[in-house]
Amino acid sequence: MxxxxxxxxxxxxxxxxxxxxxxxxxxxxxxxxxxxENPYPPLPGVVEAVQQAVGQMNRYPDMGSTALYAKLAETFEVPADHLSVATGSVGLIYQLVQAFCDPGDEVVFAWRSFEAYPIAVTAAAATSVRVPLLPDGRHDLDAMAAAVTDRTKVVLVCTPNNPTGPAITQAELDAFLAQVPGHVLVVVDEAYLEFVRTDDPVDGIATYRRHDNVVLTRTFSKAYGLAGFRVGYAVAPAPIAAALRAVSLPFGVSTVAQVAAIASLERRxxxxxxxxxxxxxxxxxxxxxxxxxxxxxxxxxxxxxxxxxxxxxxxxxxxxxxxxxxxxxxxxxxxxxxxxxxxxxxxxxxxxxxxx
CATH class of the missing domain: 3.90.1150.10 (Aspartate Aminotransferase, domain 1)
Structure with missing residues (x-):
């Protein structure tokens, strides 16, 4: 049967x-x-803001995350229609692969890197192309560029790399982007960007402004200490951000998560x-x-x-x-x-x- x-x-x-x-x-x-996880408790004022929001739990969240988009746009000086929010940066990775990959399309990423990458790729019936890290735990960006084929739709660059730790430099990223065809989406995963202290760090906002195929994924889970609320955001050219919003789960980011993120940005x-x-x-x-x-x-x-x-x-x-x-x-x-x-x-x- x-x-x-x-x-x-x-x-x-x-x-x-x-x-x-x-x-x-x-x-x-x-x-x-x-x-x-961030070992510190939430910032002063965040818990109080969340407690007020809990009283609205009988209502659906603002599906448009209007206030959060406005605060992100103000904080990072980007247009609101260049933003997309989701349940952490991992939610954004899933959405990006879903939105840009047909079954069998290739997604290139370093390995070992964030373990959700092959999960998201396989869930979308796409094909993972894993490029080994250099011996010092850094991305081999030249090898990653060489791994791009006619079937490649997305490249994932995790900086700093989870779990090994090194971050790439702006010069390295610029050289890499010069080798990647413009129709290939390059995702710069900046989940840990607030912790970077290197010479020539990546300026993600400036980079996305110069490239029509670059998207940044970021999260409130790490530096902001909101891991339990699951909220992240992408910064991308308007067509890419619109595609992310189109495939997003309705009401995915809860009211308390939106309020906590806004309160945290106000206490940056x-x-x-x-x-x-x-x-x-x-x-x-x-x-x-x-x-x-x-x-x-x-x-x-x-x-x-x-x-x-x-x-x-x-x-x-x-x-x-x-x-x-x-x-x-x-x-x-x-x-x-x-x-x-x-x-x-x-x-x-x-x-x-x-x-x-």
């Missing part, structure tokens, strides 16, 4: 592996360093002070790791990468025993978020004990 069957590609969709919560250990505070100066504190902790951790003999890649997000290969599972177990949970990638390495100072101290303790 026959039964309904999903498209064949559905069985090929790899699972998204979320960072697990820390184990409860009697007499010890445990820390979650597995999901690149305070936000950037917190980001500086996290960057200072990141610097302390990276320097401590290198003093202990660890060769970690340049860290430009709110996390560090340990290329451990087959020792990854042992590292994750040793971390768990110290009351910190990390994000292992089996056979490759572990990504560890920058968290509370005590959590970071435990990571440095682990780095002292664990054989390099």
């Amino acid at each position: 026959s039964s309904p069957q999903p498209r064949p590609n559905v069985a090929d969709i790899p699972p998204y592996v979320a960072g697990k919560p820390p184990a409860v250990r009697p007499g010890m505070v445990s820390y979650k360093l597995s999901s690149n 100066a305070e936000l950037l002070e917190r980001v500086e504190a996290l960057v200072a902790e990141r610097t302390r951790v990276v320097e401590g790791l290198r003093e202990r003999g660890w060769d970690v890649p340049d860290a430009q997000g709110n996390f560090v990468w340990f290329g451990l290969g087959e020792r990854t599972a042992d590292f994750a177990l040793a971390a768990d025993e110290l009351g910190i949970v990390v994000r292992p990638f089996a056979g490759e390495g572990a990504r560890v978020s920058i968290g509370e100072p005590e959590a970071n101290d435990r990571l440095l303790d682990l780095a002292t004990r664990f054989p390099r």
Whole structure:
């Protein structure tokens, strides 16, 4: 007897592996360093704004996200019709592939990079073209440009790269864009842009203004500390932004998420002070790791990468025993978020004990 069957590609969709919560250990505070979350609570005033919005839960959200679009347009000095919001930047990635790829079209991205990329590509019945990272964890942009074919519709550039950490420079991005045909959509995934402290950092807004095929994806989940509300935004030329809005889930971004994002943008100066504190902790951790003999890649997000290969599972177990949970990638390495100072101290303790 026959039964309904999903498209064949559905069985090929790899699972998204979320960072697990820390184990409860009697007499010890445990820390979650597995999901690149901001360890700080919401900015002052954000909770109060959200509490007022909760009273409207019997009403649908503003499907047009009108107030949020207006605030984003004001903050980043872009036209409102060059914006699209979704359930985090990952929602935007799904929408971009859906809007621009037919089954069998190719999507080029570095690997390893954000694990949602192959999920989104496979869900759309498109084809992933994975270009290996350079040994130092950076994008091999020349190889990515060479991987573009007549079947390529989208290229994903994650900067800083999750999970390895390095960011590309503006000069590197400009050189790459000069090699990519204008009909290929280039997505610059800037989920961690607020943490970048490099010479010649990417200016995403200036870049999108110069190119008709560039879209920026950003999120309120990381620096802004709104991971639980799921809201991100894209900045793109008007036709691309319109395509994203066309395929978006109706009422996808909740009322409380919209209100929280607006309140956070209004407190951007305070936000950037917190980001500086996290960057200072990141610097302390990276320097401590290198003093202990660890060769970690340049860290430009709110996390560090340990290329451990087959020792990854042992590292994750040793971390768990110290009351910190990390994000292992089996056979490759572990990504560890920058968290509370005590959590970071435990990571440095682990780095002292664990054989390099």
